[in-house]
Amino acid sequence: MIKITVPATSANLGIGYDTLGMAVSLYAHITMDRADTLTITGCPEKFRNADNMVYQAFLYALEAWGEKPFPVSIDIATEVPVARGLGSSSTLVVAGIMGAAALTNHTVTREELVALATSL
Numbered sequence: 001m002i003k004i005t006v007p008a009t010s011a012n013l014g015i016g017y018d019t020l021g022m023a024v025s026l027y028a029h030i031t032m033d034r035a036d037t038l039t040i041t042g043c044p045e046k047f048r049n050a051d052n053m054v055y056q057a058f059l060y061a062l063e064a065w066g067e068k069p070f071p072v073s074i075d076i077a078t079e080v081p082v083a084r085g086l087g088s089s090s091t092l093v094v095a096g097i098m099g100a101a102a103l104t105n106h107t108v109t110r111e112e113l114v115a116l117a118t119s120l
Helices: 053-064 088-104 110-119
Strands: 002-009 023-034 039-041 072-078
Touching (some): 002 088, 053 072, 053 088, 053 110, 072 088
Parallel strands (some): 039 072
């Protein structure tokens, strides 16, 4: 089992968001592990399926690395409010990519992480 903690960001809050940004003291905590079937907990029921953003980022990273997909359990505990300009979706994408890396022993550079996350 692995735990990924990703900070929220101020980058979406206003002017300068393309060039300015900093982490803030709100975090998304995502726990992932290999499993027999896809299981997602800690989020509203409507997001507990294969369309979940963490899971989609996880699959995207696996595909980019030529890895076969496998079922995982995902638990999402986030302090980052949705639709408030603090990057709640970005935290989930980064967590999914980093979860894929950890569960496949793939080393991800910062440049690769940014490229995967922005292309998704």
